[in-house]
Amino acid sequence: MKIAVLGAGAWGTALAMQISQRHQVALWARNAEHVSGMRKARSNPLYLGDFRFNDHLSIESELEAALQDADLILSVVPTAGFRNILKEINALGSQLPVIWANKGLEPETAKLPHEVALEELGNGRHWGALSGPSFAAELVRGLPTAITLAANDEVFARDAGALLHGGNFRVYTSTDVAGVSVGGALKNVMAIASGISDGMEFGNNARAALITRGLAEMTRFGVALGGQKETFMGLAGSGDLILTCTGQYSRNREVGIRLASGQSLSDILQSLGHVAEGVNTTREVIRRAEQLGVDMPITYEVDQVLSHGKSPRTAVENLLSREQKSEAV
Template sequence: MNQKIAILGAGSWGTALAILAARNGCQVLLWGHNPEHIRSLDQHRQNQRYLPGMVFPENIAVTSDLKDIAPFSQLILVCVPSQVFKQTLLALKPYCTDNIAVAWATKGFNPDDGSLLHEVVAEIFGLQTPAALLSGPTFAREVAADLPTAITIAANQAKFAHQLASIFHSERFRTYTSTDLIGVEVGGAVKNVLAIAAGIADGLGFGANTRAALITRGLNEIIRLGVQLGGKQDTFMGLAGLGDLILTCTDNQSRNRRFGLALGQGKSRDEITKEIGQEIEGISAAKETYLLALKYGIDMPITEQTYKVLYEQLAPQTAVQNLLSREQKPEA
């Protein structure tokens, strides 16, 4: 293909997507903000911190200088945490031309105001900029290991969605395209909150029945918020909705689930965050989702109780009791 793509974010997910794109024949430039970490990537030709053992193909180069990005490629894929998504793009903008195309694999809201990330891209680069999101049930290590995976690529322009699909699609990595940026973004952000809730329930010793109920009722909360914000209901029954929700609520590769699991077992928030050592997107997403629910008057009881555990020191056992004691009502 000889397509060039610059990837911002040298964590586990950015590294996995760099390996995938390179494996598919692309020239890849992987950027990270920490020069010491980037030197390690260059020296060892693998990400020993986040994906040890996954050797880089020859067509991956690395840099810690944002000035290198635009001259290499106008096609940029952002894989940094949502908390620094906006500031990373603002730092990049002075080096870009008007021909830039921005994709991201970041899941979450803009912490400044709860806005969606496609709105951040439009604010910085303009509404005309090709913009797309890669999302779905994906763990970085499995993608890097070339295990079968499927994702959704949602874009504001069909041509851009198909361009990204051609870069990442392979026999072991299926890409499906969508026009529903809002729905895909909401699904990817809120599922992290629900993964914390599912982890808490398991940490408290509750069983598979509880976990299944949380996933099902949690999906209902995602749909309520997503549709209110302009997403399409069908999106939430697909890879970026139900698929990603099941993945993060049921497998301990999910940092958000592991965080909730440890909370339920009685560990402190600071202690768990230090142990995991990577960004736990669901912590900030819980606050942003809860505030959006209040703003629009949407009933999201699982999100509300998770927020109160994280930000109001509510005991996890009390949060569960609050959910169980809610007034009986029809399911639909």
């Protein structure tokens, strides 16, 4: 079995290394210099340190070469480039099933990855989303990790999940692609809010409240888009949310912490060196929520900080001063 992993950032590389313990893997990156460096080092020092690749993992700079003789495509390119990579796959005449592990909403269209996949791949082809509480730095060290694979076909979800499942990597399956996609996107927005709260030293009580109300906000948005409420109680919902809002490796939480300290967003993003999907996602969620008529108070305040110059302290104060309401709303 051969799996083509597209995108050699930290998460793409970690997944490629994990899967290569049981299958042949071609790890593709667009940047030829990056590919050359990985081939020479047999690792990805740019994004994942000196963890060594095994002999089952090859590195490719040509997409056609990566897809040759593959049985499955796992796309881990940023959401902003997801549509383009699907178009490139189609242009090569490939009909391989596609699973993606990117999270967020497409810039300008505010569409989730599964909506992009439906437009570019159609519903007659197998595709799905891989999401859940998972830091690359822990997976690559062999630490226990459990995630969800949601697909447009139950049998495909089970079979593809079985290919990825094994060792320290547990894969649960679902057919709620919409719910899993929303969970993966919105947890990054909530992590920025959590980081702001932590950066301002508002304490554990405030963080717990943000996570809990953030979950309610995610669920409202997801159900409005056809997701199942139960999904948000699982790994791709509350599990990923808790990890991203509290974990030391969370880039989106780090964005919030630095914003609270007074750093500018441009300086923060330049120094991170990795994509923080929540920054772009926040603006698109606001756009989509307005279309759906869904109340998103935490997302709104995060957007005000990121895009409209509101101070982090004022944003938190606005959330605290909202009128009393039932928790069930």
